[in-house]
Amino acid sequence: MAKKKVSKSPEAAVDYSKDPINAKLTPSEKVDLLRQMVRIRRFETVSLKYYQQGKMGGFLHLYIGQESVAVGTISLLGEHDHVITAYRDHGHALAVGMSMNECMAELFGKKTGCSKGKGGSMHYFAPDKNYWGGHGIVAGQTPLGAGLAFALKYKGLTGCCLCYLGDGAVNQGAYHEALNLAELWDLPVIYVIENNGYSMGTSQERSSAHSHKGLAARAEAYGMEWDQINGEDLYEVRARTQKAIDRAHHESRPTVLEIDTYRYKGHSVADANAEKYRTKEEIQRYMNEHDPLTCWKDQLIAEGIVSEEDFKNLMKEAGDEAEAAAQFAQQSPYPDESEMLDDIYWEVDNQTEAGRTGRHFFH
Amino acid sequence: MREITYRQALNEALDEELARDENVCIIGEEVAQYNGAYKVTEGLWDKWGDKRVIDAPISEAGFIGMGIGASMLGIRPVMELMFYSFAYVAFDQMMNNAATVRYMSGGLIHCPIVVRGPANGGTNVGATHSHTPENIFANMPGLKVVSPATAYDAKGLLKQAIRDNDPVYFMENTLLYGEKWAVPANDELPGGELVIPLGVADVKREGRDLSLIAHGRAVITCLKAAEILKEQHQIDAEVIDLRSIRPLDEETILNSVRKTHRAIYVEENKPFCGVGAQIAATIMEQAFDDLDAPVLRISSVDSPAIYSPPLEKKQLPYPEQVVAKALSIC
Numbered sequence: 001m002a003k004k005k006v007s008k009s010p011e012a013a014v015d016y017s018k019d020p021i022n023a024k025l026t027p028s029e030k031v032d033l034l035r036q037m038v039r040i041r042r043f044e045t046v047s048l049k050y051y052q053q054g055k056m057g058g059f060l061h062l063y064i065g066q067e068s069v070a071v072g073t074i075s076l077l078g079e080h081d082h083v084i085t086a087y088r089d090h091g092h093a094l095a096v097g098m099s100m101n102e103c104m105a106e107l108f109g110k111k112t113g114c115s116k117g118k119g120g121s122m123h124y125f126a127p128d129k130n131y132w133g134g135h136g137i138v139a140g141q142t143p144l145g146a147g148l149a150f151a152l153k154y155k156g157l158t159g160c161c162l163c164y165l166g167d168g169a170v171n172q173g174a175y176h177e178a179l180n181l182a183e184l185w186d187l188p189v190i191y192v193i194e195n196n197g198y199s200m201g202t203s204q205e206r207s208s209a210h211s212h213k214g215l216a217a218r219a220e221a222y223g224m225e226w227d228q229i230n231g232e233d234l235y236e237v238r239a240r241t242q243k244a245i246d247r248a249h250h251e252s253r254p255t256v257l258e259i260d261t262y263r264y265k266g267h268s269v270a271d272a273n274a275e276k277y278r279t280k281e282e283i284q285r286y287m288n289e290h291d292p293l294t295c296w297k298d299q300l301i302a303e304g305i306v307s308e309e310d311f312k313n314l315m316k317e318a319g320d321e322a323e324a325a326a327q328f329a330q331q332s333p334y335p336d337e338s339e340m341l342d343d344i345y346w347e348v349d350n351q352t353e354a355g356r357t358g359r360h361f362f363h
Numbered sequence: 364m365r366e367i368t369y370r371q372a373l374n375e376a377l378d379e380e381l382a383r384d385e386n387v388c389i390i391g392e393e394v395a396q397y398n399g400a401y402k403v404t405e406g407l408w409d410k411w412g413d414k415r416v417i418d419a420p421i422s423e424a425g426f427i428g429m430g431i432g433a434s435m436l437g438i439r440p441v442m443e444l445m446f447y448s449f450a451y452v453a454f455d456q457m458m459n460n461a462a463t464v465r466y467m468s469g470g471l472i473h474c475p476i477v478v479r480g481p482a483n484g485g486t487n488v489g490a491t492h493s494h495t496p497e498n499i500f501a502n503m504p505g506l507k508v509v510s511p512a513t514a515y516d517a518k519g520l521l522k523q524a525i526r527d528n529d530p531v532y533f534m535e536n537t538l539l540y541g542e543k544w545a546v547p548a549n550d551e552l553p554g555g556e557l558v559i560p561l562g563v564a565d566v567k568r569e570g571r572d573l574s575l576i577a578h579g580r581a582v583i584t585c586l587k588a589a590e591i592l593k594e595q596h597q598i599d600a601e602v603i604d605l606r607s608i609r610p611l612d613e614e615t616i617l618n619s620v621r622k623t624h625r626a627i628y629v630e631e632n633k634p635f636c637g638v639g640a641q642i643a644a645t646i647m648e649q650a651f652d653d654l655d656a657p658v659l660r661i662s663s664v665d666s667p668a669i670y671s672p673p674l675e676k677k678q679l680p681y682p683e684q685v686v687a688k689a690l691s692i693c
Contacts, residue, residue, distance in 0.1 A: 115467055146432060354562075358612050359612075
């Protein structure tokens, strides 16, 4: 019953490698894109290992299978471009340049984590890298993404906000309210629906009305531009996302992108039915035929840029880096109990007059 | 000294803060071209234009969330809820995003946003438009909750709320919008402007026999009750106005109780886990030996807001009710 098709773009014959944004990529930049995807995959497999050993609490929503979406889109961003996403946020975090150490330590609940152990897997943040989370409530980040775009426009900056959401988020009211505001106020926001086919255990066909036309097409109701992209082709992801970025930068106009992708693991590692609402064969087919790392590696081999050996080396290096990050995380201290009341009020943390006036905490 | 309405006081605060900081903007339903559903923002769109005063569609989760996102990047939006009851439509944004993003980011992010609007019953608009959520939002660490009772406090507290770097939920009262109080003009003030810190309660009336502690419009009810107590019963009640519920000025409350030895909390909030419950616990824990009577509470009747006009008047605290309760312990 659960079926998932990767939509081939209508112009399947288009060679996106010739698109200007891709034609200017140097061989080393192409290898770097591969390295980034490999690092995400290895980070996730290593985190899964330690999760299963009971070293972490909570949920672990793995990005394995979707790497090309974060890496392809984020590779296009500049100084005033911002990123915000939902709870499946590790891939975007590494793609914006957060270190494996701080990301892994956060999973372990350690003080050295990116959020000092206060956020966990679903709540990574790095505003210094224009990365605004990491949000746990489905579609809760979509008005925030409009707000980041609003702020850019208010300040007169040429930039945009890439706001990621899953296919399950498109049925939340907050998302539709955000779309209406984005179109109404010409906000430079790009909603990127990472369509992996399932909102937790419910397939797109069972959760989203009118789904045969695709989810991004709902943007038409708001008069907004939209596009549907094959996520297994990094060149296509980059070329077609760039159009949306240009629209945001030069026309201050929003876009909805739907990037077809697939997650190999469950909704979270706690998803006991990950192989029940879809077949093992379906998962295997994606791994064999549509894996974004394999697709990009094969592309680069065809271009004579890397060899199978190079790819193995990249995998090993990334695996070593992730293992080292896990060691770093294990050796790091937990936050001190005294830190539980830090980072709640800016005025208290900064010991301002306002922060010293009146009682703020009541335990 | 000049007298202005609570509404004018808010309007002046907004106008002065728009002038002070170009990152301050006002967003809400009907705030611009319509001049505000309750005319709090009257004239501001004419003066400041489309960029600074923005009409939002009826879309509270969307535009409140958008304001929170903009505040993370340094804008200082003052969001108007036409009724604070509509906060419930934006609850996820106000509770999850504004309140917790600082903590979950380990202190990397803050949200200098104000969400203001009327939070009161008593206007015969039924339960959906009569919610008093100050206790609900004050329950959440990361948020600040302010509830001014007079025009003077409304102006000074709103200016401070806009300057505060944490989310401040500012709860007004439509029944007070048209009431007048003395509010000095800026050139009559030593610092040239009226700014009142959050977390400082105000002794609205000094007394020695009983502490009537309240926030919002219930402060006015207490002042009326205090007059009756004085004139008819020779009881000298002190009236304490919290002004800010979180942060909370406990010292002023405790100092009063240590003097009077009797306390009643009066609020238009509901009783269960209401603000009065918190204050009663505070007094019991920190001034138990000073008490000559149990701390009592008067709140709204514990039902949804009723429509029927004469009954709704009885649903909210009224002076004679406060007097009767006071006589039970004095």
